[in-house]
Amino acid sequence: MSTELNTGVGVNSAAERGWLAGLLLRRGDTLLPRLAFYYRKMAALPRPWRRQLRRKLAVTVSGAALLLALAGPVLPPALADADAPAATITVVNGEVAITNNNKCSLMEAIINARAETNNQMKADCASGNINGPDTVSLPNGGDFVLTAPHNEQNGPTGLPVITTSMTIEGHGATIRRSTATYSHFRIMAVDPGATLTLRDTTIRDGWASPDYDDGPGGGILSRGNLVIENCTIADNYGYYKGGGIYAAGQLTITGSSVTNNWVWGSAAAGGGIFANGQTNITDSTIADNRASADDITAHGGGLYIGPDAQATISGSLINQNTASSHYDTAGAGIFVYGQATIVDSTIAENINSGNEGGGTGGGVYVTGQATISGSTIRDNVVHAFYEGYSYDLHPAYGGGLHNDGTTLVVNSTISGNTAGYGGGVVNTHEGNLTIWHTTITDNHAIQEVADYDEAGGSGGGLFSGPHYQGENCSATTLRGVIISGNTSDISAKQALFVPPTPGYCSASITVNAFNVFGQGGNAGLVGFTPGATDIVPSAGLNAILSPLADNGGPTMTHALPQGSPALDRAPNASCTAAPVNGVDQRGEPRNQNGAGNVTNNECDAGSFERQAGGGGGAAFLVSPSGSGTVGGVAFAPSDILKYDPAAGWSMYFDGSDVGITKNLSGFELLGNGDILMSFQARQTIPGVGSFMPQDIARFDPTTTGDNTAGAFQWALDGSTKGLSTSGEKIDALGLSDGLWAISTTGAATVPSGGGTLKAQDEDALLFDPGSGNWSAFFDGTPIPGLKAEDVNALWVDPTNGDLYISLLNAFNLSGVSGNGRDIVKLTNNGGGSYTPSLWWNGAAAGFPVNVDGLEILP
Template sequence: MNARPDSRRVSIPRQAPLIAALALALGGLSDAGAAQAPLAANFAQASSVQASLQASRDALRRQFLLRNGPLPVAPDRTAGTVTVDNCDDSGPGSLRAAFEQAVSGDVVDLTGLACSTISLTSGALTSGVDYLTLNGPGADRLAIDANGSSRAIALMGGYGELKIDGLTIRNGSYTYDGPGTYGGLADGACVLAEQYVTINNSTLENCSASGKSVHGAAVKANGRLTLVNSLVSGTEATAAADDISATITGGVISGGASYLTDTTVRDATVSATTTSAYGGVLGGGVFGMYGVVMTGSTVTGVDVQVSAAKDAYAKGGGVGSPMTVILDRSTVADNSVRGTPGFGPGEQGVYLSAIGGGGVYVMIVPRSSPVPSTIVNSTISGNSALCEGEIGAYTRGGGGGLGTWAPVPVAIVNSTVSGNSTNLNGGGLYTRARGALALSNATVTANRADNGAAIADLADEAAFAFATDSSIVAGNAPLAAASAVDLVTAHEVSGANNLIASANVTLPADTLSGDPLLGPLADNGGPTRTHALMSGSPAIDAGANPADIPTDQRGEGYLRVWGEAADIGAFESQPLPDAIFADGFD
């Protein structure tokens, strides 16, 4: 049995609110900026999508490490093992006893338990060590249940990592009701850690946090947060204040940088309400201060509502970051942001509400050295961004699917933006300030808004034109008006081989228009849903493959070029994979 550590750092430090937290990033990252290899402004110039994507991932990692510091070396010894023998709340052989006995670097072994639930009746499992690993028998075999009366797990050592594998953690609850200061945060009701967190093959469900500010109601890590092959569902995050602002960053999960692989975040309720000041949410489902990377993952069913006496900031219903978002073979669907309108001049200036990015919102701070955001082989669908109240001169925003003011183009490649809506600007995509977009082999359809039914590129300060190659922007509709054009832009449109039904500017001479004859958004193969091209579609064999992509959005087994030329859009019309190789070639 391992010796008990001499001291435990279990106090939870005071942290900055949304505005102050974002301000931490404003100093600039000149070293990271010099080292990174960003995606091309026009994706047609990229020789390899995957190489460019990896370059952005590497640059994001450097950016995080530059500001957050590297993970310290784990203890230089063989990890000790503390075995849990029973499912009691406390006492010899219990999980609580293991937390008390474990020293930094130990593994708490729960794999031999035959019982199905450890019910926490005397508070959270808390440790002050730096490194700790919990190994369970499988998420379907063992649950740690906090019964809605306390946090579940908190690792408060300042320099290490919490690892969890093969467990369900449920019904964690934390409420902060102390003094009205920004330091009083409610976060990490199921899992809280001062530094890195890695969660594999696990389920977190019915986690709830409430207070004047919330960071990650289900999981909060100040360092890197990694979830692999896991599920987070049924989260509630509630920020409410009468005397100060109410803010939330990461209603469900919040990390210094957040990485999701083969993971689903679903069904969450996120609300920020203040009766006298500012209310804000950035990233209702997933938030990463230094970036979010999703690979083969899904964020769905997150509902965000912000009600504020002055200005409401409601952005990124599914995913939000002040720096970088990378989606690869992922889906952000059926999320929403709702906010109240701003009301105009006041004692502290003009109160402007900003509401946007029902699915995804990308800010990019610092402005001097951003790591480019990329959406590749992914679908953003069924999201909404709505102003609840009379829209006037003091309400900004839009982007039912995605909103951005990133000063380097957000690249949307081999991807689908479908069925999103807003009563502001840009049913599918929206830019403002210096924001920019670059589409390549993308399909933007069935979105709804009155100003830019598909896309509203209103970034009149941007250094880049609106760029699109071999993409479909058609089949979109107004939300309430009699009519709306598909593309509204403050710039010239660059690129070639597109099908754009309507726009407010002159389009390149080779642009097609009319009905692309798309099938419904459906499972047509691959990990994400797509719109198939129906027989007779003018998009068939009329496109190009400027980035030399080997497959269409569906990935392996679905060629990017089949026939005389590539098709326009994210989907390539072709026989099923088995039929392609029916002659024996592989």
């Protein structure tokens, strides 16, 4: 009968026990886990295998396990454990260096996590799993200050190089180079074949070596697979390539910020990020980064996409990055040398300041291949450079976008950008540029030096001409595009300029595809004329486009006002097919009958599709009965949404921001902006109280929208005013002459004048918040079909007493039919008589759930 050590390994003799005990005392920290592992594996083998161990090798199962444990990390194929659990190595706050002090430091933890044999482990930390990736766990909010480089494998680097796959769980910790040291080194490096997953960590103040081969990646240099999740890469300084991050391998960034990094040197590239492999950047910010050079070039102030890169950028902000050099700059926001897909992103306020050679591409410069969709490129600038001593001027091209490669722009907005040539867009050299259903407006071509022939001032919206003398074989295709409201300082060179190039190949412009050019009867075109299906509106700009605004969706857009000549311009098929794919920039469905006449041309020009569905042109608020998404806006039943027929959907009240988790069963917007609201179930509001479905809360907002904030207070304790039964839960709120109109889920009985007042779920009562008295208001019973329904939302028109309601289920009121997603107008005929009509068809507008509350805006 065997005895057992706490390893779980059977030992069969006293001598064996003594010898093994001594060995474990000396080497237990590394031997014990391996011995237990191999014993479990050997014991699990079939009986014939175990019998052969005894007969042929004269060892027991425990003896064989011990031999294997002593042999090292290599496992026989029959015993290999591909699913061995990863180790978690916990680091002590502030501990950085390799010191034998019984405290697990950051360097020691990385060494143990990357170790491939047990003798590589550092004793101060838990052992890593030599057969798989491990996790290095940093303390909450920890701070790790590096004062000297650990190695110079890729140039001076602060931490041990990541040579095997591992995860660093930062828990909000910061890893930074000491700003008091004069030593130059980056923070981290990743070897080829290794994967580093960095989570919830700040990498700050790295300063790479100025030597050319050692300079890339001021914060992180990666030649492997780098995954960054919920991190901040900030205030790092690199040379030549990648101020914040240099990634020659695969790069994935999610929910992170890369800010205030700087790359310097001849041919500087990627102030924030230099990427030259498979790259995915999602829901992240790349801002305030710089690429600078005192000679040669500076490319990609925010992001440089290298020749071997295939990059996807989605839901991200590329903002306020700069590029500047003595000779040539390109792509202050993004420089695309390889391939890039930019989706649902904003590229804004980037500045390109070129000296000799000028600057190109304030927002984006493409010399490779790019697809830009659902995105807004706005308020970017390219400056020209004038040498006073030589009277030479180096012009500026492409304030928003400069294409020298192959670029497709679809469902996007290019607005408010500035350059000498092509304030919005430039297509030069042999560039191939195709633009579908995009709005190009409010861009400016400025003449930075007065009366200078090459000072700019040409092509406010789009310029297709030679970047250098004689170079111009570019091809531009415009389909369903709006180019209106752009300006040029030289009036003869207007908003879309294609100069003649005698003796050279000329630019080609393909139009006649339902475009909108100019405003006020002036097309603003030089070098070509519109096609038969293109239009030049006689109306002013305000009648064509609304100002840039948050009209719902992930990026800002210019809405089409009612009656815009851009409405219903293009054939339906041009919107439903690729690359438009049946949606506009916000994700709203295309082919909406925005102009009000049913035709085969119901696709709006530009990036914005004015939605159908009725509503009489009025904006309104609704609370939804469930969760879902509409017009690119995700919502929960605790929210209030805003719908503007001219601008689409947006968030008005985000309940999760202020702790609301229950369904808003009703709400009413007061004149001062406060919101009355009732809840479908008990809702506890800290510091205020617990609200039952018979109660009303009052919310005083300081901000509304995606960042809702404010304070709650009690408005009505229903139990003190006669509302207490299950049928007296409030499911609709309105306002009439300062009194609160209330409808309930079932029969209600409330005190009134010494007696009682009764109402059903299709009725509404009035409550005076000043006196606390009840009175009758709306009797729905006489309206054919309404007696069987439950009024689920209510708004009272203060000008004429018309009622707007939604109903809980499918309905038919005097032949007017619909369901809970619709809004019915009850026209007040006087004497308690109403005529129903369908005011808003929720299904036609794509609203996916029932309406629980309603407020029509002035």
